[in-house]
Amino acid sequence: xxxxxxxxxxxxxxxxxxxxxxxxxxxxxxxxxxxxxxxxxxxxxxxxxxxxxxxxxxxxxxxxxxxxxxxxxxxxxxxxxxxxxxxxxxxxxxxxxxxxxxxxxxxxxxxxxxxxxxxxxxxxxxxxx
Amino acid sequence: xxxxxxxxxxxxxxxxxxxxxxxxxxxxxxxxxxxxxxxxxxxxxxxxxxxxxxxxxxxxxxxxxxxxxxxxxxxxxxxxxxxxxxxxxxxxxxxxxxxxxxxxxxxxxxxxxxxxxxxxxxxxxxxxxxxxxxxxxxxxxxxxxxxxxxxxxxxxxxxxxxxxxxxxxxxxxxxxxxxxxxxxxxxxxxxxxxxxxxxxxxxxxxxxxxxxxxx
Numbered sequence: 001x002x003x004x005x006x007x008x009x010x011x012x013x014x015x016x017x018x019x020x021x022x023x024x025x026x027x028x029x030x031x032x033x034x035x036x037x038x039x040x041x042x043x044x045x046x047x048x049x050x051x052x053x054x055x056x057x058x059x060x061x062x063x064x065x066x067x068x069x070x071x072x073x074x075x076x077x078x079x080x081x082x083x084x085x086x087x088x089x090x091x092x093x094x095x096x097x098x099x100x101x102x103x104x105x106x107x108x109x110x111x112x113x114x115x116x117x118x119x120x121x122x123x124x125x126x127x128x129x
Numbered sequence: 130x131x132x133x134x135x136x137x138x139x140x141x142x143x144x145x146x147x148x149x150x151x152x153x154x155x156x157x158x159x160x161x162x163x164x165x166x167x168x169x170x171x172x173x174x175x176x177x178x179x180x181x182x183x184x185x186x187x188x189x190x191x192x193x194x195x196x197x198x199x200x201x202x203x204x205x206x207x208x209x210x211x212x213x214x215x216x217x218x219x220x221x222x223x224x225x226x227x228x229x230x231x232x233x234x235x236x237x238x239x240x241x242x243x244x245x246x247x248x249x250x251x252x253x254x255x256x257x258x259x260x261x262x263x264x265x266x267x268x269x270x271x272x273x274x275x276x277x278x279x280x281x282x283x284x285x286x287x288x289x290x291x292x293x294x295x296x297x298x299x300x301x302x303x304x305x306x307x308x309x310x311x312x313x314x315x316x317x318x319x320x321x322x323x324x325x326x327x328x329x330x331x332x333x334x335x336x337x338x339x340x341x342x343x344x
Contacts, residue, residue, distance in 0.1 A: 027219055093175055
C-alpha cells in the first residue's frame with residue numbers, strides 16, 4: 001500500500017490516510033462543519049437581524065469557507081510536503097477562477113453602466129428590478 | 130530497490146546532488162499519476178463553471194420584464210437538495226474507506242446510498258426545472274433564465290454523468306473485485322463527486338440564497 005512505501009512521498013487527491021477510525025472521524029468532522037456552515041448560510045439569508053447590505057458578502061465568505069472544509073476533509077488536500085503537487089494545481093485553478101469571475105463582473109459591470117439609457121435599447125440591456 | 134542512482138548531467142539537473150530528500154526520481158506510480166491527472170481535469174472543470182458563474186452574474190438582472198430570482202426560487206427545495214448532495218458526498222467518502230479495506234458488502238451499500246441521494250437531488254432539480262418551464266420561465270424567456278439554465282443545468286448534467294459512472298463502478302467492483310486499477314477508478318469517481326458538491330456550494334449561495342435576499 002501507499003502508506004508503507006517509504007519511497008512514495010506523494011499522495012493523490014482524495015486518498016484517505018492511516019486507520020479506519022481516523023479516516024471516518026475526518027469525514028464526520030467534515031460533514032458536521034459543512035452542515036453548520038450551510039445552516040448558518042440559510043439563517044443569514046433569511047434573518048433580518050443583520051445589516052442588509054453586508055449579507056451577500058457574508059454569504060460568499062461562508063461559501064468559500066465551506067469549500068475549504070470540503071477540500072480538507074473530503075478531498076484530503078493538506079499543507080504537507082506529500083500534497084505539494086495537488087496544492088499547486090489547486091492554487092493555479094483558483095487563480096484562473098478568480099481572474100475569470102472578478103474580471104468579467106468588473107468589466108461587464110462598467111460596460112453596462114456606461115451604456116446610455118437610450119429607450120429603444122432598453123430590452124437589450126440589463127433591466128434592474 | 131534504490132531509485133537514487135546517478136542522474137544524467139542534462140538540462141537543469143546538477144549531477145547527483147539535486148536530491149532534495151522530498152521525493153524520489155522518475156515518474157510516480159500509477160496510483161499517484163492517474164488521480165493527479167484527474168484532479169487537473171476536475172480543476173479545469175471548475176474553470177468552465179467559473180465562466181458560467183461569470184455570465185450568470187452579468188446577466189442576472191437582464192430579466193426582460195419576465196420573472197426575477199425572487200419570484201422563482203424556493204429556498205425549502207434548495208435546502209433539501211443541498212442536504213441530499215452533502216450527505217451523498219459524505220457517504221461516498223465512507224464507501225472509499227470500506228473499499229480500501231476490500232469490504233464488498235459495505236462498499237456496495239454505501240455506493241447505493243450515494244447514488245440514491247444523488248437521485249433525490251436530481252429529481253428535485255428536474256421538478257424545479259419542469260415547474261419553471263411550465264410557468265413560462267423557460268430558458269428562452271430572458272437572458273437571465275438562459276444563463277440560469279446553463280449554469281444549474283450544467284451542474285445537473287455532471288451529476289447525471291456521475292450517477293452513470295457510479296453504476297458502472299458498482300458493477301466493476303462486483304464483477305472484478307478490488308483490483309488496483311478498479312480502486313484507482315473509484316478514487317477518481319470520489320474526487321469527481323466531492324468536486325460536484327463544492328460547485329453546488331457556490332450555486333446555492335450565489336444563485337439561490339443571494340438571489341432570494343429581500344431587495
